[in-house]
Amino acid sequence: MHETVKTTCPYCGVGCGVDAHLDDGRLVGVAGSQDHPANLGRLCVKGSALHETVDPAGRMRVPQVDGVAVDWDTALDTVADGFRRVIDEHGPDAVAMYVSGQLLTEDYYVANKLMKGFIGTANIDTNSRLCMASAVVGYKRAFGTDTVPTCYEDIECADLVVLVGSNAAWTHPVTYQRLVAAKRARPEMRVVVIDPRRTATCDIADLHLAIAPGSDAFLFNGLLANLSERDAIDAAYIEAHTEGFDQAIARAHREAPDIEAVARSTGVTVDELQTFFDWFADHERTVTVYSQGVNQSTSGSDKSNAIINCHLATGRIGAPGMGPFSITGQPNAMGGREVGGLANQLAAHMDFEQPGAIERVGRFWQSPGMATSPGLKATDLFEAVESGQIKAIWIMATNPVVSLPASDRVREALQRCPLVVVSDCMQETDTTACADVLLPATSWAEKDGTVTNSERCISRQRGFIEPPGEARHDWWTICEVARRLGFAEAFAYQGPTEIFREHAALSGYENDGSRDFDIAALAGLSDAEYDRLAPVRWPIDPATGRGRQRLFEDGRFFTPSGRARFVAITSTAPASTISAERPLVMNTGRIRDQWHTMTRTAKAARLMQHIDEPFVEIHPDDADRHGLAEGRLAEVIGEHGRYVGRVRLTRAQAPGALFVPMHWNAQYSHSARVGALIPTHVDPHSGQPESKHATVAIRPFAANWFATLLSREPIAPLTADYWARIPIDGGTRYEIAGREAVGDWTQWARDVIGADGEWQTYEDSAGPFRAARLVDGRVTAVLFVAADPELPSREWLADLIRSEALSLTQRLGLLAGRPAEAMPDTGPIVCSCFQVGETSVLEAIDADGLDTPEALGKALRCGTNCGSCIPELKQLIAQRLTETST
Ligand SMILES: Nc1nc2c(c(=O)[nH]1)N[C@H]1C(S)=C(S)[C@@H](COP(=O)(O)OP(=O)(O)OC[C@H]3O[C@@H](n4cnc5c(=O)[nH]c(N)nc54)[C@H](O)[C@@H]3O)O[C@H]1N2
Ligand SMILES: Nc1nc2c(c(=O)[nH]1)N[C@H]1C(S)=C(S)[C@@H](COP(=O)(O)OP(=O)(O)OC[C@H]3O[C@@H](n4cnc5c(=O)[nH]c(N)nc54)[C@H](O)[C@@H]3O)O[C@H]1N2
Ligand code: SF4
Ligand SMILES: [Mo]
Secondary structure (H helix, E strand, C coil): CEEEEEEECCCCCCCCEEEEEEECCEEEEEEECCCCCCCCCCCCHHHHCHHHCCCCCCECCCCEECCEECCHHHHHHHHHHHHHHHHHHHCHHHEEEEECCCCCHHHHHHHHHHHHHHHCCCCEEEHHHHCCHHHHHHHHHHHCCCCCCCCHHHHHHCCEEEEECCCHHHHCHHHHHHHHHHHHHCCCCEEEEECCCCCHHHHHCCEEECCCCCCHHHHHHHHHHHHHHCCCCCHHHHHHHEECHHHHHHHHHHHCCCHHHHHHHHCCCHHHHHHHHHHHHHCCCEEEEECHHHHCCCCHHHHHHHHHHHHHHCCCCCCCCCEEEECCCCCCHHHHHHHCCCCCECCCCCECCCCCHHHHHHHHHCCCCCCCCCCCCHHHHHHHHHHCCCCEEEEECCCHHHHCCCHHHHHHHHHHCCEEEEEECECCCCCHHHCCEEEEECCCCCCCEEEECCCCEEEEECCCCCCCCCCECHHHHHHHHHHHCCCCHHHCCCCHHHHHHHHHHHHHCCCCCCCCCCCHHHCCCCHHHHHHCCCEECCCCCCCCCCCCCCCCCCCCCCCCCCEECCCCCCCCCCCCCCCCCCEEEEEECCCCCCCCCCCHHHCHHHHCCCCCCEEEECHHHHHHCCCCCCCEEEEECCCCEEEEEEEECCCCCCCEEEEECCCCCCCECCCCHHHHCCCCECCCCCCECCCCEEEEEEECCCCEEEEEEECCCCCCCCCCEEEEEEECCEEEEEEEECCCCCCHHHHHHHHHCCCCEEEEEEECCEEEEEEEEECCEEEEEEEEECCCCCCCHHHHHHHHHCCCCCHHHHHHHHHCCCCCCCCCCCCEEECCCCEEHHHHHHHHHHHCCCCHHHHHHHHCCCCCCCCCHHHHHHHHHHHHHHHHC
16 A cells, blocks of 8 residues: 655754655655655655665664663663662752764654753753854854744855855755755846865855964854845844944954954955855845754854844845854754754753743743753763763763763763663764663654754654564653652653643743744644644744744844843854874864664665765875875874874865864774874864864774675675774675784685685785685675785676676686776766766766866766766766866
8 A cells, every 4th residue: 555654854954844755664765755855855865765764774673772772661770770760869960961962853852851940950952062062152142042034045045155064965965956946047046055075065165264263263253244234234133123233333443453364364265255245235035054064163152143233234134035053963953953952051041040940931831840950961971981070871872972072081971881772773873882771762754743844944743653572762762760769640741742732831931022932823723733743943923823034124123121132243264273193183074864873864774875984085185295195094193182084085175184083983883983093172163073073193904905895685794904894785785904914825815704605815916815605605894905005896796796706707806806897987986866976977978078067967867866966977077178178
């Protein structure tokens, strides 16, 4: 039986509506929902692969205590008893939760209620601390509330879109594609990208300002000073609706007395600055979109306000096509902010500092004892675990051993902590490895609830497949622990609907227009109405039940005076400075096809083919200086940790700076947890770590040999000096390297792969060593070793292990060490949607003269689905054109 369920994508904050196609209850495909306001039918490559990631492989299936499978009662009793004992002996501040913007609002709401309202501690923080905390401070300082004033349509109808520290082409692909389409329709629209790297997002940029890392506040202070000098400010708006302009402008003038000063502090030429300033002055409809290049900084809050200042000074807020737009990363980063997931927030956009707020929330919850002051922020919280002040911690839907700065210390702190509880949907992660109690969680497609996207749109995620094993919903787990702690009555929910209604009611409780977040209109939803809930943007009008596209249309803000506040900004440089010992700046971030710590996206072999190993991007001049070459391995050394990855040479990197992906971890590589190299420097207002800026040294990884190993069965554990595990169709590929010569390769191969089966080994001039292991005539593993990384076509090797029986040509190939017949080598996959490799693209450019992405798309289909690879297609075309012209 065919059926379509409408749900929401669990990855990024774009929050796309997904039509899940079921066949006899099995998820067989996904498509973008035509009627969802976030995506209007589109999906990016990660969203399009959702059905490939829901198979139960790797899922956590049963609760475990000290590594032993137990029933749920035992596990929940262990958690509740452990928490109770610590609270009785050391007080409520000795326990903590660390949760996530990937929880559903209903899960998040009960976690926050349990900690702040019933256990009585605010020691609950979230990975949003690493993500949105500075944006929250920026909005609250300016507007009095954490309000995103804009919506996606504003990006489409703007005349100038400024993207600051956002690689939206890869990280918010559907929103970016909407921008691409808008610019195609109105070519006069201007796009400016502000990023130290030239990213895929620059593909449509009319101007790219490759600013010095961390210098955004200098730039926007410079812009503010420049706007005022040329009288491009809106004095009437400033007068009627804002306060603090004089101080802010005086500070900006002092920091940026002239454009040359801005050029010096940002490293951008005067001409480029002039163009940017002119465009900003000339375009009333301007949206500034900002993300982690702004937030993940020791001056992230100030960078946010430096941007917002420019919008207030020009009155560009609260109308179509304009506004400062902090675009959120996680699917429910916004929902988390709404329920008060951060340690310094209360629920429903209230906080500890507001007079009467603690009592109000306490009254509503009938709390036996509210937390009375903010709790520890993520990095402080883990330091308190390290120092023993926190003795029990419950981590849910986040992988801090990978994603926090100083992540080796985080791991050690967890190993020492007396009680570590981890709720995850996957069994093996770097964090589950540190747990005393493991609680299996349901995942996307299994759970029901709501999420809020970047434009305040609340959408339903719907459950439609059975969870594997004994996995349970996070809200249920939290309520069961609450019940065992003696709070049964306050946590007696029968399902997410009941939780949602309470959350909605709290948003309207004693609100009377004093708080921005108001969805009280939804507090009376029946179960059936909740099931049918259509996407809606908050705040919701209680009279009509309709949502709002944008806020502050009337120029009234939620500050005591009702005026928006300018913040006077003194720009500061990043905390780590380069030295002889660590002469390079390391920037970190995302790649197109992976999600965070890869627990879900790496399951789709298709998503591993774009970039399959940890890497480090470096400018060719730096590579020469440090003795590095493309495709070789490099070791990046930070103050407290090291990282090993493949060298990728690119002029998109500025000299002096490296880019390393945030994704790889101990499940996928030997030494590629980049968090270990990032010091714990945080923004003084938001506590957000400076994940975009660490100083490091780089050197070649001195490999004596390189190997590629493909196996039908996973091989564990690998003990080589370097390895990367790459899930492929039909098995796993490992790229391996060692520092020391291996004396007996036959023995090595048997030790690593397994001694049984029939072994065929070859040692001749084609390479130092190759071997195949056959069981019942089928190749189950192949190993190729060489002195350099130039190993045979991985496609050919993958074919060998996928074959039922070896053909003569395959046997001959094995003997020869290379395919016996010419074998198409696709190269790295450029278009993940249609599996089009670099080699095919280059051939089509060279042989068929196809020199536009459209022509390539017609011939090969690449770039015709989600469009995320179009920047790469353009790059390959440009590369071929310059190569043939020189
Ligand atoms: N494919 C994919 N998409 C994702 C995610 C994912 O894991 N994978 N994660 C989601 C999440 S949670 C988030 S938060 C978002 C993040 O989305 P983005 O913020 O767009 O992603 P990042 O790659 O972290 O960083 C963005 C850019 O900031 C630049 N940058 C570094 N330092 C500076 C600086 O000092 N100034 C400026 N102006 N720029 C700087 C980097 O070079 C980088 O290109 O992505 C979301 N979308
Ligand atoms: N160096 C560096 N570090 C960074 C960043 C960076 O740019 N550079 N970015 C930071 C940012 S913006 C973010 S958002 C973080 C993200 O970092 P994390 O939150 O640590 O990364 P994820 O891989 O998303 O972790 C989510 C975990 O929850 C599990 N999970 C998924 N769904 C569910 C569920 O429904 N219930 C439960 N219980 N578990 C579930 C997944 O299997 C996974 O283990 O990383 C931060 N760290
Ligand atoms: S853009 Fe974001 S929400 Fe939309 S399909 Fe892609 S990952 Fe999912
Ligand atoms: Mo994030």
